[in-house]
Amino acid sequence: MDPNSAHMTPDEFRRRGRQVVDWIADYYERIERFPVLSRAKPGEIRAMLPPDPPETGEEFDTVLADLDRVILPGITHWQAPGFFAYFPANASGPSILGELLSAGLGVQGMLWSTSPACTELETHLMDWLVGMLGLPERFRSDRSGGGVIQDTASSAALCALHTAREGARAAGRDGPLVAYASTQAHSSIEKGIRIAGIGEESLRLVEVDDRLALRADALAEAVAEDRRAGRVPFFVCATVGTTSSHAIDPLAAIGPICRREDLWLHVDAAMAGTAALCPELRWILEGCEHADSFCFNPHKWMFTNFDCDCFWVADRKSLIDALSILPEYLRNKATESGAVIDYRDWHVPLGRRFRALKLWFVIRHYGVEGLRREVRENVRIAQELAGKIEEDPRFELVVPPPLNLVCFRLIGDDAANQRLLDTLNESGEMFLTATRLDDRLVLRMSIGGTNTRAVHVERAWERIVAEAAKIA
């Protein structure tokens, strides 16, 4: 190493790396001491940062000290056992270390040849997961399909929409395109429609039933009506585990409509897909054999740190045709041989990091049985909580939770529920978020954190009951 160079030597990396590993281990040991939801006010973190960058390099210890002083007060602790907001983003030791190795190797997997292991491990794991979740065999890379890791389900949905649109256009289907999803579908569908230039007016939000799942009969009607009006139905997004309430759209009823009407069926199982690891929960994917594309997020509930969305297509050729461009500077023998996968053609970005490594570490550390055990325990805890809510006359269980998301409200008006929510979040002990169902404010408790055990949920429920008593 050049003595004039500012680069960190391997030896310094060894020393500093240990400090950082210790910092993280210490963080997890003291994680319950922080308020789950950050109490920082807008601008408060920035105010602690100097207006200009340093001209000369600073000591690593200074930077690490600022992590405690400047950053931690502005952290909402997603890994804390009291984090019940949104959906989990449950990191784990093996995953964090897989991510570290991926950063350390520093390879870029845009082409097979730019690191064959980056591509082949990913393809292999995606085939493993087809079996692990009981997905249709045609999603496997040795059939017509294949899987790829994307950053998020939003990007996956955009790729599905774009591929479906290109397919419809190539088939000569002229006229204004129409896509369908339930009123409960994730905002990423609308965002994807917009970015793909299809036009927001082309998205029909189909009615749901009393479990908040898409009504297949309403879908069929909407499609028929659009056809009568000369429009071109082309895409359906079915959600397995909606964000608001975990509703499971009935794939077995939606699928045949899509086949009959020649519509691309995309299944967004971003949150709930992980449950399919357990045979007894696999009913959520019944009918999935009709899907043209499917995604779920190990970075939500499968102990893999963000980002890691797994996306499959039944016909990889259509995806590649829709996204492939081969400029001169990317030409290489392996690509031209046709014997390899170049994942740059499977998503929006060209470059990509080695995300399969962390997923590999997770699956091997836990084993399939270990993953199932954790998922089952989350579901068990959630169902137990739901039981308590149902028995308590002061509360209402808004929908029976299919898995690990519990939606409930205090009997009373929205203001009372908002007050309850605010009090709980301000307590620092937990962080819950709300949604609106049937035009009423509903509290959501999502149970899937790596560090969340039964005792944390029991304690949270006691606190909820106590705060509710004060409000009433």
Place this chain on the structure above:
Amino acid sequence: MDPNSAHMTPDEFRRRGRQVVDWIADYYERIERFPVLSRAKPGEIRAMLPPDPPETGEEFDTVLADLDRVILPGITHWQAPGFFAYFPANASGPSILGELLSAGLGVQGMLWSTSPACTELETHLMDWLVGMLGLPERFRSDRSGGGVIQDTASSAALCALHTAREGARAAGRDGPLVAYASTQAHSSIEKGIRIAGIGEESLRLVEVDDRLALRADALAEAVAEDRRAGRVPFFVCATVGTTSSHAIDPLAAIGPICRREDLWLHVDAAMAGTAALCPELRWILEGCEHADSFCFNPHKWMFTNFDCDCFWVADRKSLIDALSILPEYLRNKATESGAVIDYRDWHVPLGRRFRALKLWFVIRHYGVEGLRREVRENVRIAQELAGKIEEDPRFELVVPPPLNLVCFRLIGDDAANQRLLDTLNESGEMFLTATRLDDRLVLRMSIGGTNTRAVHVERAWERIVAEAAKIA
């Protein structure tokens, strides 16, 4: 921790984390022993992986051993000093440790409130970088603009295209849209046009001059012709440092055309932008004050591991308007106050990891002066190599390298150059890629690796000369 749980305890993380840190430090110490370009054959890595995932968890040591046995043979060593292919993806110690901390904290920064530090540090650094690169002040967040970290320049280009399109539509500009870029522009522009549904036929590839930079007069002509034909010009992508040859499109001449014709000007400085850290190289951005959006990739040449693309807009409102959707389950007081930035509205994905952390670690570790020193040294080495090539009658310097990418060829036909390229890459000592310029095969040597010093380039040149002698 529950004794039945398979989760890794903080103590085990501490122990395993040290092993992984050591593995990475060892890797960097022995990195020159591996062939730079992986010698794996298609399928060879997969063949070493078991057909099914493990039912029960495996020992960490087993997994780590497989890193050496299964993964390393399939790695193309992007961090090796002999990696001269494509563009660099130069990781560094502080960056890898920043990434580790980001994985360890495991926060998700979709909203300000989901971790205020994740958003505020990012905004702050993006403002720092405006000063560091000498970008227009209007890109600052305390003016009309602002910056955001995206995964890649491809995604940034898609956001710019989409925002420009929405703006043109909102302004009532009807008719077929037309976008412009040079014949040398990156493939991501075409990919973005396709995904955004604008249609590939809407992209005009404008002629270049003898330095392979976009000809402003040809751009003006093309715009005029499209207007005459009733089409709607709306977007220009100017490239600062093209992929093939590092050509610098003349922003000072392109900018006024865009202003006059009301075209969105996006500047793609993905590779070369880092050079603007050095005042004496800042000429590459002359005219940048006309840009509506700008991006560069610290993950290429600024010692920050992949992924980290910095993207700015001059008018953040237009970007947010084009991408914002606020569903009920994301509502929160901070967002409604209007006092904060919610970065989910600044890109395709909803979720986002804490990428600012690694960028902060890099800037603080090196200091601005330290970064400049490394960039200058890369440029110096590249210019020195170019001088040698120019003096050698057996070789041709195809274009004078503006910065750190040297394009050259052996005097002779394409077959001879292909043979030279293959021999060099098969040697294991280095990895170069090729492109076509003026319909001739040209070898590219991109000098920007963290571990690449003058001696490595000197040694590579000696080998190139020796292999060329054998071919001649």
